[in-house]
Amino acid sequence: MSSISGSPSPSDRYQAAAHRAAEAKTYLGAFARTLDFELDDFQREACRSLQEGRGVLVAAPTGAGKTIVGEFAIYLALERGLKAFYTTPIKALSNQKFSELAAKYGSANVGLLTGDTTINGEAPVVVMTTEVLRNMLYADSETLGDLGFVVMDEVHYLADRFRGAVWEEVIIHLPSEVQVASLSATVSNAEEFGAWLDTVRGDTDVIVSEHRPVPLWQHVMVGREIVDLFAGDTTFDEIAPQIPDTEVPDLSDTDDAVDEATLPAESRKIAVKSSVASPARQAVTGPEFEVNPDLLAMARSESRMNFNGRFGHGGRSRRRQDRYRDERQTTEQRSPVRKASRPQVIESLNRQGLLPAITFIFSRAGCDAAVAQCAASGLWLTTEREQQIIAQRVDEASHEIPADDLDVLGFWGWRDGLIRGFAAHHAGMLPTFKEVVEKLFADGLVKAVFATETLALGVNMPARCVVLEKLEKFNGEAHVNITAGEYTQLTGRAGRRGIDVEGHAVVLWQPGTDPAAVAGLASRRTYPLNSSFRPTYNMSINLIAQFGRVRAREILESSFAQFQADRSVVGLARQVRGREESLAGYAKSMECHLGDFTEYARLRRELSDTEQFAARDYQRARKSRVADSLTRLIPGDVISVSSGRLAGYAVVLDSDANAREPRPSVLTSDNQLRRIGVHDVDAPVSPVTRIRIPKSFNAKVPKSRRDLASSMRHAVSDDAPKSRRNSRHEDFGLGSRLPDQEQKITELRRALRAHPCHGCSEREDHARWGERWWKLRKETDGLIRQIQSRTNTIAKTFDRVCDVLSAYGYLETNDAGTVTISTDGQRLRRIYGEKDLLISQSIRRGAINDLDAAELASLASTLVYQAKREDRGLRPRMPSVALETAVDIVVREWSQLEDTEEQNRLPLTGEPELGLMWPMYKWAKGRHLQDVLSGTDLAAGDFVRWAKQVVDLLDQLAKIPQLDPRLTRICRESIDLVRRGVVAYSTVA
Structure with missing residues (x-):
């Protein structure tokens, strides 16, 4: 019995106490006692699922503490004497989790595997990138023995179009007895993803939490002033869980206008429309999420100022260059707001007590420039004591780096920025430098970090405030607006649990900023998780080797990609059923007592289509003949045009x-x-006559034109009979229809007149229903084709991949009709990467046979390197004749493979990139880092990253059992040449 006040009754309290006492005796109770905070409800619920033997999908906001669930899976494994793997999408996150778990469970119990780094790989707890686990599964590694739990951190990364398929491969292939704990950002279709996990993994519980433990306030920084984005006194996070987020359209991903009347009342409260043309337009209703009217007024003012600046002055009498002077002014000059510099932004945040802060700048150069600008401004964010600690840590972390390399790495500027309290963080930095930044920031010594978006992917660097310089980024092909999901991921870093009572997200005001659009991003808390899975050559041949082609096809049909496609087919099938019912109604309305009106309607439609096709063919043929006649004209020909704007005579x-x-x-x-x-x-x-065009003729001179026109008129007058004869409308062999078309039209008309329904008094009324039936039938057939195209899409792609593998001899069919793997196919099984088949073909054709170790490293770079778009297609001078021959083989194989893929309608393998060949060759030859990077746009960190990928590829080749022993030896020599200096330094990078 509950008390009137709503507080728990004595009976309820007794039951709760009994439950807590019982739980205290379980693994979960023991684990909870190791923590210095209380578990949240969603954490406790997820941990219970794992304890009871079920898999779990946890979808929660960034910073909500979902990694606790992963740590409980590790705790269970250790307590039960089993192994646990913790997988992450990027090496930086793997390194960080390795350090955290080693500190908690002891270095002897925790290992690290990231492709190019192996530390204690047989430990009971191993942190690894997801690709490493995928490769272990295909190789049937002994390390998989006694595996009990796999934690898949940032599992929503399976939507990544380049690497996302790896997650699905792992989930599908893990032994059935392994429990999977999948940790995801909040996605709107978590239930759908969980249903798929339940299908392929067995019992899987879906735990979704939309509650942020630290409320997030949204702001816009206008000049140096921080202004609230919303007008209310409540953060979005405090009310949003009450609103069914899945009902709110994702405005960032569609151009369709949202009809508020079609939304539920509670959803309409946070629906936001945005328009660049009308920045003040606001569709936020309800006081909770009304956009700050001051921001809307500012947007209107800026819009008016820009309009007046472009069109408000001058008239037709102004000179052309003056008329466009305002157009040449930058938008920034016309903005009513003076944009704050980066140092001023940090100073404003510091005054407001909003440091530490992460500023996301979607450019590596921009991040480095921000650090330089803050240093040049004389900005200091640290105390003397903090400066001493930072200097000591930096010097300790870098003491093994060769002194000669420090200048090339930009060490001194980086060190100075850290001591002042700010730093950059991006993929172009040396991995060791990034690790130092992460640790100093986590310890509160560095107060401001300028980062690219890669920092948002799981790396544990929470801040009090997150700043977004812009709401657009370059995606490798074009500048695009960030999505609501990306905004959520980036701003999710704001608010440190247990430290901050609230977090703050700040968007810098840019000229043209639309406050309603920003509100639209801020009010969308989730985004859909869509599969990027597709069968690759390596995946397909490994599946066939393990399960055979038939079973492999069935396995691929169990992918999340096919699961989503099948679910979409359900909706299409529902539409087809509804349209079929309408078609039956139309058919009944066009029934005729004289005969089958459906057949009569078909004849009418066929006649109409045939006449249209005939007219189209005639026009196409006429256009071709006219174009051909125009190409035959030469200067001096006089032609006659009978109608149109050029009617009359003209000289060519x-x-x-x-x-x-x-x-x-x-x-x-x-x-x-x-x-x-x-x-x-x-x-x-065709010409009616010809005249001579004087050599002195100048079309720009009026007199020249008059004289030539006069000559043309005289020539036409002198040759009037010929003129009249050739100016007639002749179709030069073109009839209005082709003979076979004319015959078919005649037959259809005869059949139509002979049909019984032709004499019906209600014929035209029936015909109108027939037209509706025919149109709907065509649309319905289109939906049916969509269903057919989506059914078994993954399996069909797999079949095309197998066709390519068979054509290249990697798959063979024996007399019994069984598909087997050839010797070359066995080699392909051990090659992982986007260019897997190209690498295998290059080896097969002898590309590496005559190379020494340094040349091999250089060639390997062409198969892993991805050049910037503007640098693609450049062929440098080759370091040696042998290497030039090898490159020719690789390029030739790529060209043939691309043709084969086009014929089989498969995604094309990327072209070999030659831009890293010389730097890698010089590095393998022992040259200094400064010499290696000279004349290139490569940052030191980028070179190290690509060098590690070269090492990873060479290591794969060295482990291929089918490779010649001499080539295996050269691969290992090449690895030793590349893995030196800064590449070898930073053991967990």
């Missing part, structure tokens, strides 16, 4: 024989210069 001034749609220049009889094309004449043209 220049030919246009090579154009796809020729448009020769002509001079008309009224002295006008024109171009004549296929749309200006009704039929092919």
Whole structure:
């Protein structure tokens, strides 16, 4: 019995106490006692699921503490004498988790595997990148023995179009007895993903938490002033869990307008529309999430100022250059807000007590420039004591780096920034430098970090405040707006649990900022998780080797990608059923007592289509013949145009024989210069006469035009009979229809008149229903084709991959019809990467046979390196003749493979990139880092990262059992040449 006040009754309290006492005796109770904080409800619920033997999918906001669930899985494994793997999408996150778990469970119990780094790989707890686990599964590694738990951190990364498929491969192939703890950011279709996990892994509980333990306030920094984005006194996070987020359309990913009337009342409270043309337009209703009216007024003011600046002054009498002077002014100059510099932004945050802060700048160069600007401004964020600690840690972390390399690495500027309290963090930095930044920031010694978006992916660097310089980024191909999901991921870093009572997200005001659009991003808490899975060559051949082709096909059909496609088919099938019912109604309405009106309607439709096709064919043929006649014209030809804007005579001034749609220049009889094309004449043209064009003729001179036009008129007058004869409308062999089309049309008309329904008095009324039926039938057939195209899509792709592998001899079929793996196919099984088949083919064709160790490293770089778009396609001078021959083999194999993939409708393998060949060759030859990077745009950190990938590829090749022992030896020598200096330094990078 509950008390009137709503507090628990004595009976309820007794039961709760009994439950806590019982739980205290379990693994979960023992684990909870090791923590210095109380578990949240979602954490406790997820841990119970693991304890009871079920898998779990935990979807919660960044910073909510979902990694606790992963740590409990590790605790269970150790308590039960089993192994636990902790997988992450990036090496930086693997390194961080390795350090954390080693500190907690002891270095002897924790290992690290990241492809190029192996530390204590047989430990009971191993942290690894997801690719490493995938490779272990395909190799049937002995390390998998006694594996009890796998934690898949940042599992929403399976949506990544380049590497996301690895997650699904692992989930599908893990032994059934292994429990999987999947940790994800909040996604709107967590239940769908959980349903798939339940299908392929067995019992899986889905635990979703939308509660942020630290509320997040949204702001816009206007100049140096921080302004609230929303007008209310409540953070979005405090009310959002009450709102069914899945009902709110993702406005960032669609151009369709949202009809608020179609949304539930509670959803309409946070629906936000945005428009660049109308920045003040606001569709937020309800006082909780009303956009700050001051920001909207500022946007309107800026919009008016920009408009007046472009069109508000001057008139037709102004000189052209003056008229466009305002247009040349930058938008920043016309903005009513003076944008704060980066040092001023940090100073403003410091005054407001919002440090430590992470500023996301979607550019490596921008991050480095921000550090330099803050240093140049004289900004200091640290005390003397903090400066001493930072200097000591930096010097300790870098003492093994060769002194000669420090200048090249930008060490001194980096060190100075750290001592002042700020630093950059991006993929172009030396891994060791990034680790130092992460640790100093986590310890509160560094107060401001300028980072690219890679920092948002799981690396544990929470801050009090997150700043977004812009809401657009370069995605490798174009500048695009960030999505609501990306905004959530980035701003999720704000608010340190147990330290801050609230977090703050700040968007810097840019000219043209739309406050309603920012509110739209801020009010969307989730985003859909869509599979990027597709069968690759390596995946397919490994599956066939383990399970056979038939079973492999069935396994691929169990992927999340196919699961989502099948679910979408359910919706399409529902539409088809509804349309079929409508078709039945239409068919009934067009019933005729004289006969089968459906057949009569088909004849009418077929006749109409045939006549349209005939007209289209005639127009196409006419256009072709006209274009051909125009290409035959030469200067001096006089032609006659019977109608249109060029009606009359004209003399050809220049030919246009090579154009796809020729448009020769002509001079008309009224002295006008024109171009004549296929749309200006009704039929092919031919000269009626010719005249001589003087060498002194200048089309820009009016007198020259008048004289030539006069000569043309005289010539036409002198040759009037010929003129009249050739100016007739002749179709030059073109009839209005082709003979076979004419015959078919005649037959259809005869059949139509002979049909019984032709004499029906209600024929046209029936016909209108027939037209509706026919249109709906066509649309329904289109939906059916969509269903057919989505059914078994993954398996069909797998079949095409197998066709390519068979064509190249990697798959063989024996007399019994069983598909087997050839010797070359066995080699492909051990090659992982986007260019797996190209690498295998290059080896097969002898590309590496005559190379020494340094040349091999250089060639390997062409198969892993991804150049910037502007640097692609450049072929440098080769370091040696042997290497040039090897590159020719690789490029030739790539070209043939691309043709094969196009024929089989498969994604194309990326072109070999030659831009890293010389730097890698010089490095393998022992040259100094400064010499290696000289003349390139490579940052030292980028070079180290690519060098590690070269080492990873060479290590794969060295482990291929089918490789010649001499080549295996050269691969290992090449690894030793590359893994030196800064590449070898930083053991967990």
